Each structure stands twice: as structure tokens, then as C-alpha cells.
Amino acid sequence: YLKYFKLFGIEKYLMRFSTHDPSKLGQKFVDEPELWKQTEVMTRNVLKNSGINYIEVPNEAAFYGPKIDVQAWSAIGREFSIATNQVDFAQPRRFDLRYKDRDNVDKIPLCIHRAPLGTHERFIGFLIEHYAGNFPLWLAPEQLRILPIGDDAKVLDYSMLILNELRAHQVRAELDDSTDKINGKIQRAEHMKVHTMFVIGKRDMDADAVSVRIHGKGNLGAKPRGEAIAEILQSIKERRA
Known part of the structure; x- marks a missing residue:
């Protein structure tokens, strides 16, 4: 879990160990008191021995059976259940699952339900709120947008060349070839929280370069085309925050 949390920038989280109520055996919980005791002790010991809060x-x-839910808090402080580990001693019996132990004796296994990132929809909802739409480059739905200046056919061809090169490397890139002024294109990309923008004018084309903008950070200046693309690919590969 810690690997995933670090990757997604989740800093505040807590393990919640859920146990049964003996008075509700046969009602809310499977009526197997010894198995409840065994699996709860086992799960509790794992948490303690791992030094997990x-x-x-x-x-x-x-x-x-008992379960461990991972509670995490988004950047605005809302609590989510984003992962779970559950011990299941009921289903293997219902399906009559068995295995041979080292002494060749039939045993009924325990089943582990494990969802490191919970349900897809819930986790995506958490990420949208956590990042407020400002996804890191590797995770952004639209990673890069190319913004040509003016309607010069050669500049548009150069922009398309870069677009095709990015897409050939599986970068989620788009080209804004509208007739709007460049300030309007930048404003639209910023509003849509596109992570990276390549602004391209005639001077950039002549120098085989691009002018790089990062959402919320502004203009980072011109860079050679190959260098700029290599930095994009490396950032995505390393899943930088």
C-alpha cells in the first residue's frame, strides 16, 4: 500500500481493523466463534508486528470475517475508504474448497479479499478531489497540448510533426489548431488544467524548438524540440509528482 500511496501523493492515511460483535453471531455475522477468534487474532498480530498504526x-x-480498511484523506480533508484486505473463512466452506497440507491431510483454506486501490470509480473520484483536477503529468487525461501561433501553414505542419512524434510515444497529446489568438488558446488550456503546453511560433519552428508552459507555473522558455520531448517522456516514465 505504501508504494501506491507514495506514487499518488497520499500522505494522510490510517488502517481501520474491523471486528465482529459476538452477540450478533448467526445474524449479522457467520456463526463460527472459534474461526472469528482465530482470524481476528491473526489479523491483529499482523498489524502489530508490522508496526502499522x-x-x-x-x-x-x-x-x-474480519477486515482491514485503509482510510485516506484527500487534500481538502475528506475521508475515503480507498483499499481493503478481508479475511474470509465462510466462502471456502460453502464451495467445499480444500487443499493438502504437508502431511497430506485435507484442509479448508482461508480466502483473502484484497483490493489495494478499492473500486475503480471510488478511487478515480478520490484522485479528482485530491488533485483538484491538477493531475501530475503521468496521470493527466490530457498530458500535453500544442498551441501554434497564427495560421501559418508551415507552423501548423511543424506542430503536427511534433504531435505525431508525441503520440508515437503514447503521450496523450492534442493540437489546438483553432484560429483563436494565442492568449485565448493558453487561457483555454489553463482553464482545462492541461499539464504541459508547447507554444509554437515561426521563431520556434526555425530553431527546431518549442516554448514550454506548465499549468499554474507559466512560461518556462524555449527548448530544443528533442530535449523538450525527452523531458516529457522521462517525467512520464518516472511518474514524477
């Missing part, structure tokens, strides 16, 4: 919450287990 956690809270214990009674009466919140799954009906088939």
Missing part, C-alpha cells in the same frame, strides 16, 4: 472498530467486520 491502526484503530480497532467493533461490529464493522464483513459477515464472513
